[in-house]
Amino acid sequence: MIVKHAEFIKSATRPTHYPEESLPEIAFAGRSNVGKSSLINVLVNRKSLVRTSNTPGRTQLINFFRINDAFTFVDLPGYGFAKVPLAVKKEWGPMMQTYLSRRSNLRGVVLILDIRRIPSEEDLQMLQWLRACGIPPLIVVTKCDKLSRNQRAKQAAVIARQIGVETGDLCLFSALTREGLDGVWGRIELLLHEGQGIV
Ligand code: GTP
Ligand code: MG
Numbered sequence: 001m002i003v004k005h006a007e008f009i010k011s012a013t014r015p016t017h018y019p020e021e022s023l024p025e026i027a028f029a030g031r032s033n034v035g036k037s038s039l040i041n042v043l044v045n046r047k048s049l050v051r052t053s054n055t056p057g058r059t060q061l062i063n064f065f066r067i068n069d070a071f072t073f074v075d076l077p078g079y080g081f082a083k084v085p086l087a088v089k090k091e092w093g094p095m096m097q098t099y100l101s102r103r104s105n106l107r108g109v110v111l112i113l114d115i116r117r118i119p120s121e122e123d124l125q126m127l128q129w130l131r132a133c134g135i136p137p138l139i140v141v142t143k144c145d146k147l148s149r150n151q152r153a154k155q156a157a158v159i160a161r162q163i164g165v166e167t168g169d170l171c172l173f174s175a176l177t178r179e180g181l182d183g184v185w186g187r188i189e190l191l192l193h194e195g196q197g198i199v
Contacts (some may be wrong), residue, residue, distance in 0.1 A: 001043075001185045001188070001189060003043070003044045003045055003046075003066070003067060003068060004068055005066075005068050005069060006044040006046055006049050006065060006066070006067050006084070007065065007066050008049065008063070008064075008065055009064040009065060009066050009072070010042060010063075010065070011061035011062065011063050011064070012062050013061055013062065013063065013091075013095055014095075014098070015032070015099075015102055016100075017118065018062070018064070019064050019072070021103065021104050021105040022064070023069075023070065023071050023072050023105065024053065024070075024071045024072075024105055024107045024192050025071065025073075025074060025105045025106050025107060025158060026071065026072070026073055026074070026101065026106075026108055026110060026188055026191060027073075027074035027075075027076050027099070027103075027106060027108055027109045027110070028040055028073065028074065028075055028076060028109070028110045028112060028125055028163055029076045029096075029110070029111050029112070030079075030111060030112035030113065030123070030126075030192070031078055031080035031081070031114075031120060031123065032078030032079065032080055032081035032115060032124060033078065033081065034040050034078065034112045034114050034142065034143075035112060035114070035142040035143060035175055036075055036076070036078060036112050037051060037075055038048075038142075038175035039110070039112060039140060039142060039170045039173065039174070039184070040065070040073055040075055040174045041149055041175070042181060043073075043181070043184065043185065043188070044065075044073070046065060049065060050063065050065070050075050057065075060088055060118050061075050061077060062074060062075075062076055062077065062095070062099060063075040064189070066092065068139055071079065071163065071192055072105075074099075075136055076099070076109075077092060077095070077096075077185045079096075079122045079126075080094055080120055080122045082116075083140075087120055087128075093127035096126075096129070097129060100129055100135060100173065101128065101133050105106050107112040107133060107136070107146075107191045107192055108135060108136040108137070108138055108188070108191035109126075109130055109135050109137055109138070110137075110139075110140055110184075110188070111123065111126055111137050111138070111139050112141075112142050113139060113140070113141050113142070113159055114141075114143050114157075115141045115142065115143050115144045115146065115147055115152060115156070115172070116140060116143065116146055116155065117181060118158065118159070118160045119159060119163050119195060123163070123173060124162075124163065127163060136191060138172050138184075138187050138188065138191060139163070139165065139168050139169060139170050139171065140170075140171045140180075140184055141155075141159060141171065141172050142173045142174065142175065143174060143175075144172045144173060144174045145176045145177050145178075145179070146178070155182065156170055156172060171183045171184050171187060
């Protein structure tokens with residue numbers, strides 16, 4: 001995929017503020033600090049289209065980006081960070097469920113997991129929601145630069161078992177080295193064109 005044009009459209013919390021549903025859409029979900037924004041920036045080959053941070057939980061809004069005037073990418077608010085205020089945590093579930101259940105142009109959700117962590121309850125819940133809404137998930141296991149090849153294979157097997165998929169269904173990725181970039185794009189293109197994923 002050659003990205004010629006990528007622009008921020010708007011941020012929203014509720015459906016009346018979402019942009020129109022005219023273009024196919026791919027959303028990115030995962031715990032705070034897992035690397036959602038970094039993945040989007042590498043995919044669109046822009047250093048800072050999406051703000052990244054060392055402070056987990058910075059993105060509390062649903063952020064929409066138009067790519068090549070052909071589809072939209074959505075950076076969803078991260079979950080699972082202990083220091084996020086309770087009021088914000090309470091809003092997260094309904095905000096996410098509303099988005100996932102109502103967004104008719106949503107073709108798939110990229111669920112991002114950290115190669116060094118066992119998927120959390122919230123990661124599993126997100127997968128459940130996607131399955132319940134019939135939204136194809138694409139699992140990207142990121143920060144793989146942090147582990148040796150040997151450790152990666154072991155962790156990938158643990159993660160795959162925990163979420164009930166085959167190891168081959170996982171896309172291993174690093175925003176630092178850009179490893180796995182073509183694989184992630186290939187699967188996103190499949191979702192955009194055919195609505196295929198692993199369910
Ligand atoms: P929130 O918006 O707060 O939920 O976080 P996020 O999921 O968008 O994470 P973000 O992309 O901001 O990345 C968090 C931190 O992880 C930053 O310091 C990134 O530089 C770092 N990071 C992201 N991806 C990678 C990766 O593949 N490898 C390494 N080594 N660091 C990464
Ligand atoms: Mg972010």
